Amino acid sequence: MLIENTIILSHRLIKGGYRLLTLKSSKIAPMVQPGQFVHLRVPPSADAVLRRPFSVFRAQAGRLAILYKTVGKGTQAMEALRTGDEVNLVGPLGNGYPNVCKNSLPVLVAGGYGMAALYLVAQRTKVKGIVFVGGKCADDILCADDFRRLGWNVRVATEDGSTGQKGLVTRILDAWLNKKPRGRTPEFFACGPNGLLKAICKRVGRNGWDGWISMDRHMGCGLGACLACVQKVRKRDASGKETWAWARVCTEGPVFACRDIVWEDNGMKQTSNTQHRTSNVE
Numbered sequence: 001m002l003i004e005n006t007i008i009l010s011h012r013l014i015k016g017g018y019r020l021l022t023l024k025s026s027k028i029a030p031m032v033q034p035g036q037f038v039h040l041r042v043p044p045s046a047d048a049v050l051r052r053p054f055s056v057f058r059a060q061a062g063r064l065a066i067l068y069k070t071v072g073k074g075t076q077a078m079e080a081l082r083t084g085d086e087v088n089l090v091g092p093l094g095n096g097y098p099n100v101c102k103n104s105l106p107v108l109v110a111g112g113y114g115m116a117a118l119y120l121v122a123q124r125t126k127v128k129g130i131v132f133v134g135g136k137c138a139d140d141i142l143c144a145d146d147f148r149r150l151g152w153n154v155r156v157a158t159e160d161g162s163t164g165q166k167g168l169v170t171r172i173l174d175a176w177l178n179k180k181p182r183g184r185t186p187e188f189f190a191c192g193p194n195g196l197l198k199a200i201c202k203r204v205g206r207n208g209w210d211g212w213i214s215m216d217r218h219m220g221c222g223l224g225a226c227l228a229c230v231q232k233v234r235k236r237d238a239s240g241k242e243t244w245a246w247a248r249v250c251t252e253g254p255v256f257a258c259r260d261i262v263w264e265d266n267g268m269k270q271t272s273n274t275q276h277r278t279s280n281v282e
């Protein structure tokens with residue numbers, strides 16, 4: 001983990017409230033693993049003193065990019081950033097996604113800016129898999145062409161039907177699953193609103209597959225010290241009996257195995273931010 005003063009190479013509105021921020025980063029960018037995030041110091045603003053966490057969308061020699069949606073004071077302040085401005089980052093943070101298992105078929109499922117966290121998974125995996133992406137409307141479908149350019153099969157659903165199949169992303173996923181894809185066993189990598197993550201875990205658990213989800217939490221320190229970001233996870237006690245424990249999303253996550261998440265009574269209120277990703281779930 002490093003602290004770096006990066007310089008903005010470009011900053012542009014993509015569509016809807018989504019912006020792409022590309023930063024010159026010689027230290028953090030080369031270290032980033034898929035699913036990791038950076039903690040960004042937002043421009044000085046009376047009400048936004050804490051850093052804000054963003055998944056690394058792209059990382060290559062000397063530069064990294066984040067794809068963000070304006071939802072509140074911090075991201076609003078970020079809109080004013082211009083090419084050449086300095087942005088302080090801490091990162092890369094979090095565990096990131098594991099490598100795709102040999103012989104499995106990677107299945108990525110994203111809602112809204114969840115696509116940003118999954119792009120590096122697709123880019124750094126040799127096997128070409130399938131991506132299911134959902135949103136409320138066409139503006140929420142962010143980088144489908146980036147995945148297509150990598151040779152991945154991309155399926156899109158929007159709630160209003162403005163692009164792709166009309167309905168929830170789980171609808172197109174289930175249609176594909178119902179055809180009982182032959183060959184490699186699916187392995188799931190998901191990022192999006194809590195309802196989507198829960199729906200993926202349900203399908204993964206039912207079929208005994210492997211699945212990995214990236215959780216979204218309010219963060220304070222991003223370094224494991226303040227406990228602002230905890231999530232209930234399954235654990236075995238010394239006698240082997242199943243119990244639960246709090247895990248810090250910033251350090252033990254943000255990626256967790258589906259089988260480890262305790263969904264009941266884990267305070268859906270904790271994850272209110274997931275409303276900014278889309279509600280494209282069953």
Ligand SMILES: Cc1cc2nc3c(=O)[nH]c(=O)nc-3n(C[C@H](O)[C@H](O)[C@H](O)COP(=O)(O)OP(=O)(O)OC[C@H]3O[C@@H](n4cnc5c(N)ncnc54)[C@H](O)[C@@H]3O)c2cc1C
Pocket residue numbers: 037048052053054055056066067068069070071072073074075076113116117215216217218219254270271272273274276
């Ligand atoms: C690991 C991780 C990766 C992320 N990656 C991205 C990304 O790639 N692109 C992107 O656009 N966003 C991403 N986010 C979410 C992003 O951090 C928040 O949208 C941002 O911090 C909001 O800051 P703000 O000051 O604009 O909003 P605020 O003014 O702080 O909040 C606006 C509203 O959102 C709620 N809220 C804000 N942050 C959170 C949170 N983390 N959890 C729950 N509720 C929250 C607040 O209660 C308030 O209702 C990620 C979050 C995490 C934890």
Ligand code: FES
Pocket residue numbers: 218219220221222223224225226227228229230248249250251
């Ligand atoms: S944000 Fe402080 S412990 Fe996770």
